[in-house]
Amino acid sequence: MSNENHNAIWVNDLDGYVYIDSSDYEREAEVEARHAALRDIGEISLCNGKAISSELLDERGIEPHEWKWAFHEAERTLGRSSSDKELEKALVQALISLGRRYAVRRYAKWEKIPVSSAQTATLPMGLVALLHQFLSGQGFKNSEQFNPSIRQSLLEAAALEDVTAYHRTSIVQNLIHEIAGKSGVSQPRECLDREATRTMLSLARLHFSVLELKVDSFAHLSKLFTAYRKARHSEGFRQFDDSKITGKPIRNWRLRHLRPLSAFMPFSIRYGIERGIKHIEADLKLTRDIATNELALAQAGILLMRKTVYWYAGERMRNKAR
Structure with missing residues (x-):
């Protein structure tokens, strides 16, 4: 049939x-x-002897073609490094560059400051422009006359070693009070607008936070994180701190601000940096495959984060339409 x-x-x-x-x-x-x-794809080797399987990536939402795209982007970004140090430098700078944009926006949200001002603060001369804008807003019309003092103070702050962005910002605070004093103000702290001053100091801290992440090795990152841990440890015994703005005691005021900008980066980048530091501290060789995998995993993590955001946005729209 x-x-x-x-x-x-x-x-x-x-x-x-x-x-x-x-x-x-x-x-x-x-x-x-x-x-x-x-x-x-197989097993993906990472820093510090770690690895992740392609099956686990797939379970977490990273599809094979997305991983291949991320790997290609990582290869293109790292380029052709002629030495181990150059490869490490390329990886460190790529991870920081990848996470900085997200970190700046998250920092702005955390500090309740305008994103546009936060982005300006990351520019080489951005802090100078923001300081002039602040001084003008406080009634100091001829702020240009203080240009030498501003530039000198910022150079001194940037040149300090083994200190955090928080401590560098105190130089900017002193500069603001000094300028107010030279302008005939007897009590600078009381005459300055509190919210505007808080915003200005937050922007200064962001500027120095970006500056201190201009490093070229995991060892430098480890040194920076150690400085923050020591600073937080020394401040951790205080239940209350004096606010820089009002002088009133506020619980954990300093601890709230004693964190590097990397703390605001996506988890995939933070974990990659952490593995990289342990890898170098263990005196392990950073191969090109491992470096590419680490950067690709960071890229894939951000891709997954975006997909999740889009999914939730779509869900909200669908719920509103019901």
Whole structure:
């Protein structure tokens, strides 16, 4: 007996044809292709002897083609490094560059300051421009006359070693009070607008936070994080601190601000930096494959973060439409 339907097979026990849905074949083919792609990626070696399987990446929402894109981008970003130090430098700077944009926006939200001003503070001359804007807003119309003092103070703050951005910002605070004093103000702290001053000091701290992340090795990052840990430890015994703005005691005022900008970066980048530091401290060789995998994993993590945001945004829109 013949049957022109190619999606049917004859089953003797049933004495008839069983019709097969072609979509079953398509689904099986898709699953097999996915498994083949995952096998092709295999285990992904990372810093400090760590690794992650392609199957786990897939479970977390990173599809094979997305990983391959991230890996390609990582290869392109790292370029061709001629030495181990150059490779490490390229990886460190790529991770920081990748996370800085997100960190600046998160910092702005945390500090309740305008994103546009935060972005300006990251520019080389941005803090100078913001200081002039602040001084003008406080009634100091001829702020240009203080240019030498401003530039000198910022150079001194940037040149300090083994201190955090928080401590560098105190130089800016002293500068503001000094300028107010030279302008005939007897009590600078009381005459300055508190919210405007708070915003200005937050922007100064951001400027120095970006500056201190201009490093070229995991060892330099480790040194920076150690400085923050020591600073937080020394401040951790205080239940209350004097606010820089009002002088009133506020619980954990200093601790709230004693954190590097990397603390605001996405988890995928922070974990990559942490593994990199441990890798170098263990005196392990940073191979090109490991460096590329680390940067690709950071890229993939950000991609997953974006997908999650888009999914939640879509869910909110669908819920509103119901």
